[in-house]
Amino acid sequence: MVRDVILLLGLALDLAACSPSGDFAACTAGDGGPDAISACSRIVLVAEIPLLGLQFDDRDLAKVYMARGRHLAAKGDLKGDLDTAIGDFGKVIRLEPRDTQALLERAAAYQKRGDFDFAIADLSELIGRDPRRASHYAARGKAYQTKGDDERALKDLSQAIVMDPGDPFYKVARAASHRRKRDYDGAITDAAAAIAIQPYFAVFYVERADSLLRKGGSTERALADLDQAIKLEPGLAIAHSRRAVVLTLMKAHGEPLAEAEEGVRLDPKSAEARVTRGMIALGAAQRERAAADFNEAIRLDPKHAEAYEARGILRRADGDLDGAIRDFGEAIRLDPRMVGPHVQRGGMFRERGAHDKALDDFTLAIRNAPMQAGLYIERAQSHEKLGRLPEALDDFRVARGLDPRMPAASEGYARVEAAFAASGRPKPSGNP
Structure with a gap:
């Protein structure tokens, strides 16, 4: 017992010997290095010791916890750092209940940790406190987006755009959700609007190129966007990787693999760049090289x-x-x-x-x-194999309606129609 008291007194004296004002300045500095985190932690320890802690009021402590939370959240992806950061932001919220920035910071830390529902709860609390801030709707929309709920993301991002139509980042964020929901026209329109407001951001052109590619039939327009992105930001790895895909579609021999190599060189930790290079290598029958890229992509992410x-x-x-x-x-x-x-x-x-x-x-x-006709053909063929002729006929009919130029749809429909005739069964109504 006496030994514990002596140790505690020794710790108190050591901490008292530190300069509280110097630690406070180092803690709340913007660099966020190890020294800043250590300074914040010393103040937290001092604050928990009777008498010594009286030199810091609630406002000062809130600033310390906010600073340490930010430093730790920005430090990396270590779960322990994020756990402490989230706890620090929670203490700021308790010390300064009206501090909305702490809620925003905690939501970002939750997202980084993968706890999207907690992040969304914090952002919903922010919106409840101040429903006039477009940035709060945008932040919650991006949280829904990261969670994979693009339906709700679109609602929040659309609300942010209504409230602040001049912000290009809200538009390009909504473009991403449109693209993920395969509304490529909506994505292209949003990306184009973002470019019109701010034509000097390379990623806006990459976003539009992505949807142009996925929509199909727009490889030259996509290539022009990617060329512009690279002109604006030559070191943007994703632009080079996307350009490699476009060149592959345009059958530009030799060039695609070189462009994919550049994407990996610029960002060797990018799983996407590895997958792109691996797929192009696979198309060139370089299977071992492709396998190495795919395995490395999985290791990286x-x-x-x-x-x-x-x-x-x-x-x-x-x-x-x-x-x-x-x-x-x-x-x-x-x-x-x-x-x-x-x-x-x-x-x-x-x-x-x-x-x-x-x-x-x-x-x-x-x-x-x-809306992909080929998928109905695939399912129709499985229905055929199982002897489900009415269902097969329906799927071939839908495929034919979506893309009348697909021979497999018309041929499949005729084949199943003949099977009905041979069996003596009447063809289902609704199948002309």
């Missing part, structure tokens, strides 16, 4: 769904069907909105005769992309 999809495609081509199914399943788990892994896995199930499983995958793919 174990939650990168496209990396698993890409590796699944390679494994399927190499005959590792079980490995491919595992990779497609992981891609779907990470991002259920993806279409490609469902189609790939559904095709493999059909090849194995597991037509019910194939049907489930094609149905989920259609749910994610209901």
Whole structure:
């Protein structure tokens, strides 16, 4: 007991020997280095000791906790740092209940930790306190976006745009949600509006190029946007990686791989750049190189769904069907909105005769992309294999309506129609 008291007194004397004013200045400085964090922590310790803590009032302590929370949140992705930062922001909120900045900072830390519901709760509290701030709606919209709820993200981002139509970042954020919901025209319109307001941000051009690519038939416009992005910011890795994709679609021999190499060189820690280079290498029959890129992408970002999809495609081509199914399943788990892994896995199930499983995958793919005619053809063929002719006929009819130029839709429809005639069963109504 006496020993504990002596140790406590020794600690108190050591802390008292420090300069409170010097620590306070170092803690609240903007550099956020280890010295600043240590200074903040010393003040926190002093504040917890009777008598010594009286030199700091609630306002001073709130500033210290806010500073340490910011330093730790910005320090890195270590969970312990984020946990402490979140606790610090909570103490600021208790000490200064009207401090809205602490709620905003805590929401950002929650997002970084992956606790999106807690982040959204804090941002909702902010909106409840001050519903006139467009930035609060935008912040909550981006939180919903990161969580994967683009429906709610669009509502919040649209509200932010109504309140502040001159902010280009709200528009480009909404463009991303439109793109993820496959509303490419809406995404292109928003990105173009952002560019019109602020034509000097490279990422705005990359966002528009993304939707132009996905919409199809606009490779030259997408290339022009990416060229402009690179002109504005030559070191933007994602612009080079996207440009590699465009050049591949335009069948520019030699150039795509060199552009993909540049994307990786500029950002060697980018999983997306690795996946892009790997897919181009796979297209050039460089399978070992592709495998190395896909594996490295997964190591860099174990939650990168496209990396698993890409590796699944390679494994399927190499005959590792079980490995491919595992990779497609992981891609779907990470991002259920993806279409490609469902189609790939559904095709493999059909090849194995597991037509019910194939049907489930094609149905989920259609749910994610209901305007893609080819998906209805895939599902119709599974219906055929299972002897479900009315359902097959319906799917071929929908595919034919979505894209009358697809021979497989008309041929499939005629084939199933003939099967009905041969069986003597009447063709279902609604199928002309």
